[in-house]
Amino acid sequence: MTTVLALRVAGLSWRVRPRAAAVTLGGLLLLGVLMALNMRIGDIQMSLAEVARATFDTASAGHFVIMDLRLPRALTGALVGAALALSGAIIQSIARNPLASPEILGVTTGASVAVVAGVVVSGSAYGGASGLLSTLGIPALALAGGLVGAMIVYTLAWRRGLDGYRLVLVGIGVAAVFTNVKFWLLTIGDVNDTSRAMVWISGSLNGRGWEHVRPVGVALAVLIPLALLGARSLDALRFGDDTITGLGVRMNLSRALLILAAVLLAAVATASAGPIAFVALAAPQIALRLARCAQPPLLSSAVVGALLTTGADLIARTAFSPVELPVGIVTAVLGAPYLIHLIWRART
Amino acid sequence: MGATAVAPRSHTLRHRRLLLLTVLLGAVCVTVVLSVTVGSRPVPPADAWQALTAPAGTESHIIVRSLRVPRTVLGVLAGLALGVAGALMQGHTRNPLADPGLLGVTQGAAFAMVASIILLGAQSLLAYIWFGLAGALIASVGVFALGMVGGRGGPTPVTLALAGTAVSAFLYALTSAIVLLDEQAMDVFRFWQAGSIAARGPDVVWQVLPFVVAGLVLAMVNAPGLNALSLGEDVARGLGQRIGLTRGVGVAAVTLLTGAAVAACGSLAFVGLIVPHLARSLSGTDHRWLLPYSGLIGVALLLLADVIGRVVAPPGELEVGVVLALLGAPFFVALVRRRKPVRL
Amino acid sequence: MRLQAAAVKLGYGERTVVDGLDLVVEPGTVTAIIGPNGCGKSTLLRALGRLLKPRGGEVLLDGKRIDRIPTREVAKVLGLLPQAPTAPEGLTVADLVVRGRHPHQTWYRQWSSDDEAAVSEALAMTGLADLAERPLDELSGGQRQRAWISMALAQGTDLLLLDEPTTFLDLAHQVEVLELVRRLHQAADRTIVMVLHDLNLAARYADRLVAMREGRVIIAGAPHEVLTEELLREVFELDAKVITDPVAGTPLVIPIGPHR
Numbered sequence: 006m007t008t009v010l011a012l013r014v015a016g017l018s019w020r021v022r023p024r025a026a027a028v029t030l031g032g033l034l035l036l037g038v039l040m041a042l043n044m045r046i047g048d049i050q051m052s053l054a055e056v057a058r059a060t061f062d063t064a065s066a067g068h069f070v071i072m073d074l075r076l077p078r079a080l081t082g083a084l085v086g087a088a089l090a091l092s093g094a095i096i097q098s099i100a101r102n103p104l105a106s107p108e109i110l111g112v113t114t115g116a117s118v119a120v121v122a123g124v125v126v127s128g129s130a131y132g133g134a135s136g137l138l139s140t141l142g143i144p145a146l147a148l149a150g151g152l153v154g155a156m157i158v159y160t161l162a163w164r165r166g167l168d169g170y171r172l173v174l175v176g177i178g179v180a181a182v183f184t185n186v187k188f189w190l191l192t193i194g195d196v197n198d199t200s201r202a203m204v205w206i207s208g209s210l211n212g213r214g215w216e217h218v219r220p221v222g223v224a225l226a227v228l229i230p231l232a233l234l235g236a237r238s239l240d241a242l243r244f245g246d247d248t249i250t251g252l253g254v255r256m257n258l259s260r261a262l263l264i265l266a267a268v269l270l271a272a273v274a275t276a277s278a279g280p281i282a283f284v285a286l287a288a289p290q291i292a293l294r295l296a297r298c299a300q301p302p303l304l305s306s307a308v309v310g311a312l313l314t315t316g317a318d319l320i321a322r323t324a325f326s327p328v329e330l331p332v333g334i335v336t337a338v339l340g341a342p343y344l345i346h347l348i349w350r351a352r353t
Numbered sequence: 354m355g356a357t358a359v360a361p362r363s364h365t366l367r368h369r370r371l372l373l374l375t376v377l378l379g380a381v382c383v384t385v386v387l388s389v390t391v392g393s394r395p396v397p398p399a400d401a402w403q404a405l406t407a408p409a410g411t412e413s414h415i416i417v418r419s420l421r422v423p424r425t426v427l428g429v430l431a432g433l434a435l436g437v438a439g440a441l442m443q444g445h446t447r448n449p450l451a452d453p454g455l456l457g458v459t460q461g462a463a464f465a466m467v468a469s470i471i472l473l474g475a476q477s478l479l480a481y482i483w484f485g486l487a488g489a490l491i492a493s494v495g496v497f498a499l500g501m502v503g504g505r506g507g508p509t510p511v512t513l514a515l516a517g518t519a520v521s522a523f524l525y526a527l528t529s530a531i532v533l534l535d536e537q538a539m540d541v542f543r544f545w546q547a548g549s550i551a552a553r554g555p556d557v558v559w560q561v562l563p564f565v566v567a568g569l570v571l572a573m574v575n576a577p578g579l580n581a582l583s584l585g586e587d588v589a590r591g592l593g594q595r596i597g598l599t600r601g602v603g604v605a606a607v608t609l610l611t612g613a614a615v616a617a618c619g620s621l622a623f624v625g626l627i628v629p630h631l632a633r634s635l636s637g638t639d640h641r642w643l644l645p646y647s648g649l650i651g652v653a654l655l656l657l658a659d660v661i662g663r664v665v666a667p668p669g670e671l672e673v674g675v676v677l678a679l680l681g682a683p684f685f686v687a688l689v690r691r692r693k694p695v696r697l
Numbered sequence: 698m699r700l701q702a703a704a705v706k707l708g709y710g711e712r713t714v715v716d717g718l719d720l721v722v723e724p725g726t727v728t729a730i731i732g733p734n735g736c737g738k739s740t741l742l743r744a745l746g747r748l749l750k751p752r753g754g755e756v757l758l759d760g761k762r763i764d765r766i767p768t769r770e771v772a773k774v775l776g777l778l779p780q781a782p783t784a785p786e787g788l789t790v791a792d793l794v795v796r797g798r799h800p801h802q803t804w805y806r807q808w809s810s811d812d813e814a815a816v817s818e819a820l821a822m823t824g825l826a827d828l829a830e831r832p833l834d835e836l837s838g839g840q841r842q843r844a845w846i847s848m849a850l851a852q853g854t855d856l857l858l859l860d861e862p863t864t865f866l867d868l869a870h871q872v873e874v875l876e877l878v879r880r881l882h883q884a885a886d887r888t889i890v891m892v893l894h895d896l897n898l899a900a901r902y903a904d905r906l907v908a909m910r911e912g913r914v915i916i917a918g919a920p921h922e923v924l925t926e927e928l929l930r931e932v933f934e935l936d937a938k939v940i941t942d943p944v945a946g947t948p949l950v951i952p953i954g955p956h957r
Contacts, residue, residue: 173450174630174685175689178683178686181627184623184678185677188543188546192543199543200533200536282526328534331529334533337522342523
């Protein structure tokens with residue numbers, strides 16, 4: 006049973022689900038701890054106290070390291086995770102399908118194709134240029150690829166309105182094309198380029214700086230309020246189309262706007278850190294089970310996504326130290342058993 | 354009056370369905386002929402026929418017998434297996450996003466293959482396939498067991514699908530980690546991932562044949578039960594269907610079919626994602642017809658894509674999975690756009 | 698004495714809904730189970746139809762424990778229709794009714810003349826022969842419900858369990874469905890057990906009413922024995938006047954207001 010509290014302040018009123026709120030707040034606390042732990046790691050190991058001092062004392066020795074290297078990386082991880090999870094939560098609600106993720110909107114697959122093509126084509130032929138490609142070229146390529154991919158899916162699925170089921174089917178088709186083009190590009194490339202491309206495809210937070218934080222941060226700052234406004238209609242979208250119209254939701258408009266928000270979130274996140282696997286699919290499912298809601302709660306999903314990515318990054322950097330795994334590999338290793346545990350617990 | 358109204362109707366429907374089945378069989382035959390005759394060295398149909406009936410040891414006869422025929426037979430097996438398995442999987446989960454690898458079969462096979470390379474030093478194609486099969490079976494059984502635990506009357510479609518996705522993601526992560534650390538594994542993996550039915554000898558065909566045949570038999574046994582299940586679990590039980598048994602048989606069939614296909618031909622699982630939607634638009638929701646339609650469309654598409662892949666990029670070849678996606682997916686999208694999709 | 702529940706204990710998860718309930722379904726009658734929401738009506742019906750396994754006690758079909766009889770054998774004598782069933786989109790009426798023959802089919806005998814006859818009869822009986830081609834989702838609510846009943850009918854069983862067959866239907870369609878139930882009963886002396894919400898319709902269309910409250914049977918008997926003003930107060934906490942239905946002669950409940 007989910008209880009709902011009413012929060013009323015001076016003529017304004019909101020409905021608050023205590024369990025979802027608890028998950029969100031508790032998650033944020035845990036997130037802070039994990040990010041601090043994450044910032045200890047690097048060429049110079051620091052204690053938590055040193056991290057704190059270096060953060061706030063501008064004169065301290067570690068200040069530069071924390072502010073210019075470690076904090077942006079930790080923030081990128083958390084923000085990217087939140088953006089992907091929020092995107093997944095929106096899509097799962099609209100498609101009314103727990104298996105849906107930004108992949109069916111063509112975003113992540115489109116971005117992957119663009120980047121792999123970029124790496125394989127320019128690749129080892131321009132050894133010197135690859136440094137430039139990885140700092141400037143890849144995020145731009147990924148963003149363009151993701152947006153074009155989403156545009157293709159959106160255009161093809163639109164037919165006198167947007168039907169959730171048709172969107173899913175069109176998404177499958179387009180994703181199949183993108184994925185297989187990616188596979189093919191991987192087979193024609195040099196095996197070294199292939200490995201480099203694989204790292205990006207898996208999603209990585211290595212060397213992420215403020216230039217990666219800003220776009221995701223801005224996107225979240227704009228799109229989270231927008232998505233929360235749309236959440237009211239998401240609640241209604243859960244029902245069939247007939248019921249929705251009956252509830253007075255302007256179906257196509259709100260659905261279109263929400264999908265647009267999901268696309269932008271996923272595209273910006275992917276551009277920053279690559280298509281980190283599984284977060285968009287698992288975080289909403291984990292959040293809805295923790296909060297005991299019928300459908301993914303948006304804020305809790307975002308927090309769980311940030312937690313999952315940050316926790317995965319921590320493990321990715323420490324487990325096989327000094328070798329650092331791409332974070333996208335660890336998200337699944339961390340998230341999958343937990344999701345299974347939650348499913349399992351619900352049934353007993 | 355009722356008796357006369359129903360009888361003729363069901364007969365015309367039956368005729369229409371049989372006619373469609375014949376058309377699909379015809380399409381399969383055409384693609385089989387194409388697959389045996391077309392290639393970097395074209396062989397006229399008459400010559401190919403001679404190679405089969407009275408081999409003379411000429412170069413073209415050797416090509417037909419040792420390369421083209423095993424390749425074609427493998428294409429037929431894989432197309433049938435993936436088409437049927439996809440339809441079963443979507444029927445059981447009632448989810449249009451379900452592909453036959455959903456229960457961890459595909460990623461189980463991939464993981465076992467790359468693990469066998471780095472841990473046991475496996476080198477040959479046959480070894481990869483055995484490991485792939487074993488990995489597929491173990492992963493699928495594991496997912497089904499996870500879904501079973503604590504549940505009354507067997508796993509529900511949603512938990513099964515989610516558990517399968519989670520296990521798949523987990524295994525894929527492990528596979529990615531291995532191939533990032535080991536270049537030889539990476540090299541095998543990237544070609545497996547693209548999917549191909551080329552350069553596999555008759556021994557591979559014999560290796561996977563029993564699994565495919567067993568899977569197809571189980572699938573056909575499963576069809577009426579799946580029809581009952583599609584009316585909801587309560588109605589199905591009211592009709593005397595044992596839910597747990599039906600799901601178990603379905604999962605076993607999917608595992609055998611998909612495991613055999615992906616172990617031998619690589620990650621072609623999305624054949625099983627798209628083809629059932631095409632078949633459903635022809636057959637409706639009756640699985641006794643949907644399964645054969647889906648299997649035959651799978652074969653025709655797979656072989657056609659393979660033939661096209663041989664000729665578009667001479668002197669090389671394009672992997673069948675790539676062609677299939679480029680060929681099948683736009684067709685699929687056009688179909689979805691043009692008419693109201695038949696929902697699960 | 699074909700179907701009976703003896704001291705059954707039923708529940709979901711940690712919740713016990715029904716404890717120690719006895720019920721004998723009289724053969725050849727139409728029985729309606731009534732009671733307030735959450736009293737365990739549907740739970741009882743599910744147990745009678747072996748959809749829910751009793752925690753204690755037993756459900757007997759022809760004197761044997763129903764969970765010991767192969768489920769397919771049960772399906773040949775007992776048909777059931779859950780509340781608000783759903784079908785795949787695009788399924789036609791005929792396809793649905795054909796699936797009612799499932800328990801009689803095997804892989805080597807998929808479409809016998811018996812099947813053909815049973816389906817034709819079921820369609821004719823429910824007045825759907827002309828709509829056989831139409832997809833289920835294009836029908837009106839009443840027609841759709843008739844199609845589902847037709848499926849249960851094609852199953853060819855003497856016993857039919859219907860869980861709220863009139864939910865979501867307007868009054869005219871409720872009457873249409875219940876008239877059909879009555880015809881089914883009269884045509885072949887079928888035994889029918891249904892859960893009904895509307896007391897007046899239950900009184901009109903059932904031979905026997907079973908009134909439940911909090912998982913127990915309060916009273917079972919003919920409508921005029923069960924539907925009394927005292928019972929309505931006890932079971933439904935409803936102050937009501939009971940008069941005689943001027944059309945059917947059965948009891949008619951006129952609510953006054955909630956009992957305090």
